[in-house]
Amino acid sequence: MPINFPGGVYPPNKKFTNKKYISELTPAAKVYIPVVQHVGKPAKICVKEGDYVKIGALLASADGAVSANIFSSVSGKVVGIENRQTSNGEVAHIVIENDFTDQTEFLPRLTNPTREEILKRIADCGIVGMGGAGFPTAAKLDVPKDDKIDTLIINGAECEPYITSDHRIMLEYPEQILKGAKYIATALNVSNIIIGVEDNKDDAIETLNKIINLKNYTDIKVVSLKTKYPQGAEKQLIYSLTKRVVPACELPFKVGVVVNNIHTALSVYYAVWEGQPLYRRVVTVSGGAVKNKGNYWVRLGTAYKDILNECKAVNLHENIKIIQDSIREKQAQIDKLSKSQSKQIKQLKSEIKNLKKELDYIKTAQCVMIVNGGPMMGEAAKSIEEAVTATTSSVLFLTRQEINNISPSQCINCRKCAVVCPMKLMPMFIDLACIAGDWENAKKYGAVDCILCGCCSYICPAKRDLVSSMKKSKRMIAKRGI
Amino acid sequence: MDKLIEKTSPFITSKFSTRRIMLDVIIALIPCIIAGVLFFGWGTLILVAVCSATAFISELLFTLIKNNKWNWEAVKNSSATDLSCIVTGILLALNLPASIIWAYDKEAMAFVPGSISFANIWMPMIGAVFAIVLVKMAFGGIGRNFANPALTARIFMVIAFGSVMGTVGTSNIIGLDAATSATWLSAGRDAAAVSSNWFNFLIGNKGAAAFGETSVIAILVGFIYLVIRKVIDPRLPLIIIGGVAVFAYLFDALPSGGSFVDMMLVVAGHILTGGLMLGAVFMATDYSSSPNTFLGSVIFGLGIALLVVLIRVFGSYPEGVSFAIVIMNIVVPLIDKYIYPRAFGRQKAVRGAK
Numbered sequence: 001m002p003i004n005f006p007g008g009v010y011p012p013n014k015k016f017t018n019k020k021y022i023s024e025l026t027p028a029a030k031v032y033i034p035v036v037q038h039v040g041k042p043a044k045i046c047v048k049e050g051d052y053v054k055i056g057a058l059l060a061s062a063d064g065a066v067s068a069n070i071f072s073s074v075s076g077k078v079v080g081i082e083n084r085q086t087s088n089g090e091v092a093h094i095v096i097e098n099d100f101t102d103q104t105e106f107l108p109r110l111t112n113p114t115r116e117e118i119l120k121r122i123a124d125c126g127i128v129g130m131g132g133a134g135f136p137t138a139a140k141l142d143v144p145k146d147d148k149i150d151t152l153i154i155n156g157a158e159c160e161p162y163i164t165s166d167h168r169i170m171l172e173y174p175e176q177i178l179k180g181a182k183y184i185a186t187a188l189n190v191s192n193i194i195i196g197v198e199d200n201k202d203d204a205i206e207t208l209n210k211i212i213n214l215k216n217y218t219d220i221k222v223v224s225l226k227t228k229y230p231q232g233a234e235k236q237l238i239y240s241l242t243k244r245v246v247p248a249c250e251l252p253f254k255v256g257v258v259v260n261n262i263h264t265a266l267s268v269y270y271a272v273w274e275g276q277p278l279y280r281r282v283v284t285v286s287g288g289a290v291k292n293k294g295n296y297w298v299r300l301g302t303a304y305k306d307i308l309n310e311c312k313a314v315n316l317h318e319n320i321k322i323i324q325d326s327i328r329e330k331q332a333q334i335d336k337l338s339k340s341q342s343k344q345i346k347q348l349k350s351e352i353k354n355l356k357k358e359l360d361y362i363k364t365a366q367c368v369m370i371v372n373g374g375p376m377m378g379e380a381a382k383s384i385e386e387a388v389t390a391t392t393s394s395v396l397f398l399t400r401q402e403i404n405n406i407s408p409s410q411c412i413n414c415r416k417c418a419v420v421c422p423m424k425l426m427p428m429f430i431d432l433a434c435i436a437g438d439w440e441n442a443k444k445y446g447a448v449d450c451i452l453c454g455c456c457s458y459i460c461p462a463k464r465d466l467v468s469s470m471k472k473s474k475r476m477i478a479k480r481g482i
Numbered sequence: 483m484d485k486l487i488e489k490t491s492p493f494i495t496s497k498f499s500t501r502r503i504m505l506d507v508i509i510a511l512i513p514c515i516i517a518g519v520l521f522f523g524w525g526t527l528i529l530v531a532v533c534s535a536t537a538f539i540s541e542l543l544f545t546l547i548k549n550n551k552w553n554w555e556a557v558k559n560s561s562a563t564d565l566s567c568i569v570t571g572i573l574l575a576l577n578l579p580a581s582i583i584w585a586y587d588k589e590a591m592a593f594v595p596g597s598i599s600f601a602n603i604w605m606p607m608i609g610a611v612f613a614i615v616l617v618k619m620a621f622g623g624i625g626r627n628f629a630n631p632a633l634t635a636r637i638f639m640v641i642a643f644g645s646v647m648g649t650v651g652t653s654n655i656i657g658l659d660a661a662t663s664a665t666w667l668s669a670g671r672d673a674a675a676v677s678s679n680w681f682n683f684l685i686g687n688k689g690a691a692a693f694g695e696t697s698v699i700a701i702l703v704g705f706i707y708l709v710i711r712k713v714i715d716p717r718l719p720l721i722i723i724g725g726v727a728v729f730a731y732l733f734d735a736l737p738s739g740g741s742f743v744d745m746m747l748v749v750a751g752h753i754l755t756g757g758l759m760l761g762a763v764f765m766a767t768d769y770s771s772s773p774n775t776f777l778g779s780v781i782f783g784l785g786i787a788l789l790v791v792l793i794r795v796f797g798s799y800p801e802g803v804s805f806a807i808v809i810m811n812i813v814v815p816l817i818d819k820y821i822y823p824r825a826f827g828r829q830k831a832v833r834g835a836k
């Protein structure tokens with residue numbers, strides 16, 4: 001039986017950066033570190049303006065069980081604590097000026113850690129789910145006593161277009177991932193680890209298997225999954241790998257499974273072995289508007305504008321101006337020439353034509369949208385001032401050509417959305433109910449179970465913005481307590 | 483940097499669009515139109531053109547009047563440009579008898595096959611307006627119509643213009659043996675007619691009450707195209723055709739007796755003649771008037787099949803596909819109300835063996 005789940009779509013791959021080695025992005029002069037990089041309560045700030053901090057210094061400490069510590073990602077002076085806009089509303093940011101000395105303040109290495117030591121270290125280092133959800137890992141691993149866990153799944157599906165950070169990590173840090181996975185397994189007290197990887201990343205599967213054979217890790221199994229979106233969604237991944245169905249509104253441990261992302265496993269390794277708190281992550285920088293697409297170690301809190309500075313934008317207003325000027329110049333030359341010099345005129349005309357072509361190209365490379373995450377589930381940034389957080393697996397600078405800008409038309413009732421919905425919902429009816437404000441019906445057709453994967457909006461021939469309706473319905477149902 | 487676009491995910495979409503789907507349906511209908519021209523003459527092409535043009539203009543005018551905007555922009559934004567009205571127009575034309583465009587020979591008291599006369603051309607035009615304005619747009623346009631517009635218009639025309647609509651086209655245009663002037667369904671449904679004529683039955687050289695239904699082969703080509711392009715779910719037409727086979731066997735072949743081969747020939751006759759194929763492939767699969775779940779489609783398809791056979795065998799009317807589909811269209815909201823899927827995880831949880 002193919003390793004698969006019902007529903008789903010096949011968006012274009014667009015993995016432009018899967019051959020690009022991970023390199024360190026030059027740290028910015030200033031970083032803006034938000035106190036919420038996770039699901040749950042904001043962390044409590046424990047530094048003040050003027051403090052000197054090193055890499056790995058605690059900036060804000062976890063507030064309760066579902067929260068996470070926040071650390072400095074550069075060494076330097078705290079120059080301010082300010083509220084800044086993010087796509088999730090206003091959040092307090094700690095602004096640090098980098099002195100580029102890169103002094104560190106890490107924890108000691110744990111050589112033979114026990115279960116409790118690992119759990120404590122994960123909490124101390126502020127590790128959160130790095131695939132996009134951002135659920136604090138310590139809280140995730142703290143499973144209720146009566147739910148027996150028998151399987152740890154490491155999610156290497158990475159099914160979103162463009163993103164290649166997990167893929168590169170698997171190729172370049174396989175040993176570290178496997179060790180990290182083993183630490184998590186020890187913390188959970190399970191001896192069955194499955195790493196699920198989509199079959200468009202065969203090289204990663206091969207690399208992992210090589211290390212597993214070499215080290216004789218008999219408890220780890222790498223499984224090749226069908227390439228299909230959303231293969232990496234938690235409930236779908238669990239179904240694909242174990243054929244277990246997570247009940248609605250329940251967490252995976254109900255069926256004896258815990259899922260962690262590849263990058264989370266890597267961070268756990270760094271936390272336990274190197275004593276490094278979560279201060280940087282691998283980010284894919286891609287999209288039609290950047291020149292140096294690639295995978296980079298990025299310090300948390302790096303603003304998108306600094307990333308774009310480092311990776312170079314394709315579009316430059318000066319370029320456009322230069323070309324426009326030279327077109328004008330050539331036109332003037334043509335006007336000056338008399339008709340008899342037809343050869344030169346022809347020459348100039350063809351030059352103008354080429355310049356116009358280039359101009360068109362540059363114009364299409366204009367960045368019109370910055371996406372934090374993948375194009376299917378990511379968030380569109382409100383401004384270029386926003387910063388990378390622990391859950392930013394990629395930053396995409398997209399051009400008009402790459403995004404959908406067709407306005408929605410009336411639903412034609414083709415039911416394609418229901419066919420592709422991996423949660424088996426009826427998106428078109430939820431959409432209708434949402435427009436009518438009929439939240440009971442929205443619930444009846446499953447709005448609360450929606451995982452916001454976006455398959456329905458992706459496939460819809462009428463280009464209806466179904467995911468917006470889902471979000472709105474979810475919000476209203478929760479608010480009204482229906 | 484220009485202003486950033488703010489939007490909800492996903493930011494990319496598939497290449498599907500309403501217009502592309504409708505274009506695919508139009509392409510899938512081309513073989514049927516060609517078959518119509520081959521067997522019933524060029525007049526059928528005129529019918530197709532007249533119906534589609536009328537449908538397009540009615541939808542365009544409807545949207546313009548409704549929004550009361552009269553500029554080029556409004557024309558471009560009109561829902562008529564999504565081509566679904568053209569599909570309705572073509573389907574309506576295919577559901578008309580070819581004789582509607584033939585000249586009437588007063589002395590012979592019959593239509594002259596293959597001739598062209600515009601005496602009755604206002605009938606299809608009224609039908610197209612009826613389909614678009616009353617059945618489709620009055621209920622909210624594409625996706626909201628309760629029944630198939632083309633079929634409802636056909637039924638309306640059968641009632642309103644019975645004498646013309648009731649005639650059966652005969653074909654001898656491409657030089658094959660002339661087919662009978664009655665359809666197999668109205669001429670006693672006997673097994674021998676099928677076995678002696680099976681080749682004509684398949685390619686479409688036979689009497690047909692609606693010229694689009696004549697060639698099974700042409701319809702099948704369209705069907706395969708639609709399935710490959712993922713426009714329709716092949717299961718619904720197959721359920722309907724399979725259902726008709728079973729019910730025809732039970733209600734027609736079995737009571738009339740005969741050898742097994744004869745019975746099978748009767749069943750084959752039911753499938754190959756009349757509007758069944760056209761209805762199953764192009765009419766029942768209309769998006770807005772069919773159920774939204776697979777289980778719903780099974781009920782819908784079997785309901786159509788049962789009604790078709792009952793009307794054909796026990797009714798006073800020889801053919802019942804349009805009635806069957808429209809009746810089941812009306813039942814669809816009821817089906818959709820009670821049959822909807824349970825979300826993934828709302829079923830009983832399955833915990834694997836440990």
Ligand code: SF4
Pocket residue numbers: 420421422423424425427449450451452453454455456457466467470
């Ligand atoms: S309804 Fe929700 S779960 Fe279903 S496809 Fe749409 S976004 Fe995904």
Ligand code: SF4
Pocket residue numbers: 410411412413414415416417418427428431456459460461462463464466
């Ligand atoms: S895919 Fe779009 S057009 Fe089709 S039923 Fe769903 S919402 Fe309607």
